[in-house]
Amino acid sequence: MSATEKISFATQPSIVPAFVRVLLSKKPFVAPAGTVVTPIELETRRVELSASHLQRYRDVCDVPAAPHLPPAYLHAVAMPMHMQLFIARDFPVKVLGLIHLRNTIRVFKAIDTSAPLRLSVHFDTQRLTDAGQEYDFTTRYERDGEIVWEEVSTMFARGTVPTKVEGGGGKRPSIERSGHPKEGTQTQTLEIAENTGWRYARVSGDFNPIHLTARTAAMYGFKQAVAHGMWSLGRCLGAAAAELPADGIQIDTQFKLPVYLPSQALARFWAVENGIDIGMCTMRGDRLHLAMQVRKLA
Template structure:
């Protein structure tokens, strides 16, 4: 039976990072905690929403971007993953895939009930992975769901680059229209700017030294920033409700120049971000 833990206020992330560091000292476990964290009545800060939109290249509107509730739920996920009973150390987890379903448009004036739960701890060719399921509801109706897949590398041969699950979204499909593209020149501040609005202050995104400690030559872009930037490039061409699924491939080193490509399909869109190597592939389906 799932234990539901109600939080009267949103958890911060600073304490979670401290607990995460302590988590490196304990042995990995074998079972996810059967716990759901819930924070009800969350109000959106218009100022924060505007800053998020600007950082991700989105228009300023009253409708929440599909990726925005992920930012609201992220502190809950941090609290769950940094808890003493969580079986895998949070530091070192690799975000390999993310699927978001926007059931209907969400107005910024809505009061959101947020929940997170970790499910399906399973074997992977390079270690173990699990899904962090987050939801946002309005007046008892689920309006948004996000599923983030995290990998814990437990192979001695592993490298800093994330591997793709076998079911990762395809970068092209039969019958697609010709791919349209754009070149993005990404400054180093992409990491620190997104960290400021997302509360995801992992040093691999904000510090060259921090990135080097984890095997990267310099800091890397947040995967969820990249996903949000892709949706910004498709603004005005997305339905009111849809599912957007991405697989994170090779990290984007900052600063960097990458290319975004997209193709319309009968079901929606396929898109990708790449340079000399692929960084992200994704699909949008209505």
């Protein structure tokens, strides 16, 4: 399965039909025993970045202006492709039951909006754990044949399967929990508005109902709407933007406690050997929303 058309971020034409198909999907929440993972490769050969779309991302994630792209921005650009992956016949489970567990982003080269990129998304990995199943998919951007940005997202399907699923292996990101804040920690208070989910959905195309309103979130067991994990990630990187190199970095993130809308949270970051640790936590500082490590690539 492939896509070769130019993507327009003015209207996100592929997103609404994709979400209708997601809501109507009859896929299971957990793949049954004996399921064989079939690789899926999607491709868009020409992605032209939009300065106005980038500015809307900067606004919602509070990322300062800079000549290069924010590190997590290209995830939002790729979301229409991710939706096509989730509704592909061979993707084994229902996407609305998945939890974004971990994320690794590698920025190899500083990127601006001046030249088109080639985008590809690849899925071939499933792991069985004591609590359920983990699914990895890899997103890559190339410019002139060179990989400039790469992401591995790990999604989790909660449930028990009696025997191990065939297929998978390899691409599990190595992510460690950020330690306790050190001397010199910088802290920002984040005021998270009730419409944050809608605003990020309009930028990314991720209209999952749990992120939009308390009413739609309640349909899936949440007491309030929940901020997108990738918004939380982007917002924390925005808070620490002055300390981050433009390229040559790897960002490992582990998602933990949900961020409800509206609410407040703390973004804390501090220097460590070869990089920065970042945490997003409750206002008391006693529970983590996410733990992040930014390290220089070897």
